[in-house]
Amino acid sequence: MEDNLPTFNLSDVSKHKNKDSSWILIHGVVYDVTKYLNEHPGGSEILLEHAGKNATQDFESIGHSEEARSKMKEFAIGKICDADAQNSDKHERKKCHCEIM
Ligand code: HEM
Numbered sequence: 001m002e003d004n005l006p007t008f009n010l011s012d013v014s015k016h017k018n019k020d021s022s023w024i025l026i027h028g029v030v031y032d033v034t035k036y037l038n039e040h041p042g043g044s045e046i047l048l049e050h051a052g053k054n055a056t057q058d059f060e061s062i063g064h065s066e067e068a069r070s071k072m073k074e075f076a077i078g079k080i081c082d083a084d085a086q087n088s089d090k091h092e093r094k095k096c097h098c099e100i101m
Pocket residue numbers: 024031033040041042043046047050055058059062063064065066067068069071072075
């Protein structure tokens with residue numbers, strides 16, 4: 001399903017960093033967590049701290065459950081395409097076609 005999602009770059013994501021619009025990048029997928037802020041078991045503050053950024057490392061350090069990983073699919077809105085994306089390995093970059101949104 002993630003294959004049909006639009007492509008954003010890091011600068012698109014970085015514009016959505018407050019409670020009115022919070023996008024988070026995890027493993028190359030962009031999540032719009034705006035509606036999840038008040039439901040997140042870890043609290044809204046930590047999501048807002050990571051809004052507009054690549055949160056992959058911190059997301060993994062917390063050790064989120066399978067349930068959390070399944071829940072996050074609901075919020076996926078796109079994929080990242082940016083040479084700066086820390087988590088794009090060479091293979092991903094190669095098959096990634098950047099589009100201006
Ligand atoms: C769409 C993205 C996310 C979803 C769906 C999500 C979901 C959840 C869920 C369901 C839990 C309860 C524990 C578990 O099931 O693992 C949790 C806990 C937590 N999350 Fe997230 N999370 C997301 C992103 C993040 C991010 C980016 C951070 C930043 C580091 C974060 C930090 C935490 C923390 C600190 C806890 C509390 C852990 C504890 O009390 O032991 N989460 N999250």
